[in-house]
Amino acid sequence: MHSYDEPVYLISVVATMLDIHPQTLRQYEKEGLVEPSRTQGRMRLYSQRDIDRMKLILRLTRQLGINLAGVDIVLQLKEQIGQMQEEIELLRDELSKVNRNGSVHVSKALVKTSAYDIIIFEE
Numbered sequence: 264m265h266s267y268d269e270p271v272y273l274i275s276v277v278a279t280m281l282d283i284h285p286q287t288l289r290q291y292e293k294e295g296l297v298e299p300s301r302t303q304g305r306m307r308l309y310s311q312r313d314i315d316r317m318k319l320i321l322r323l324t325r326q327l328g329i330n331l332a333g334v335d336i337v338l339q340l341k342e343q344i345g346q347m348q349e350e351i352e353l354l355r356d357e358l359s360k361v362n363r364n365g366s367v368h369v370s371k372a373l374v375k376t377s378a379y380d381i382i383i384f385e386e
Contacts, residue, residue: 270300270308
């Protein structure tokens, strides 16, 4: 079994899987929406992550009528949200560690989300 990020699928296989023309995949790459790996012979190889990303692109374009420029914005925002969620989790973990040490009660702590600073109020 291959890992989620391992590039193993040729363009013809992916085009068949997604029921699209290989030129569509080349267009997505040209637009910067997907970046398949390349073999030494310059053949495109796609991972399962790439395929899932293309499925999302197809849903956005076909079902929601979003053009490729809009898809690019949606994908960038989705990535930013993911990064922010990871950062929030790290801050929550850090706050939990502080709370376990008995330093500050949860009701006395504030996380400022605009700059992600932890502000601790003590009595």
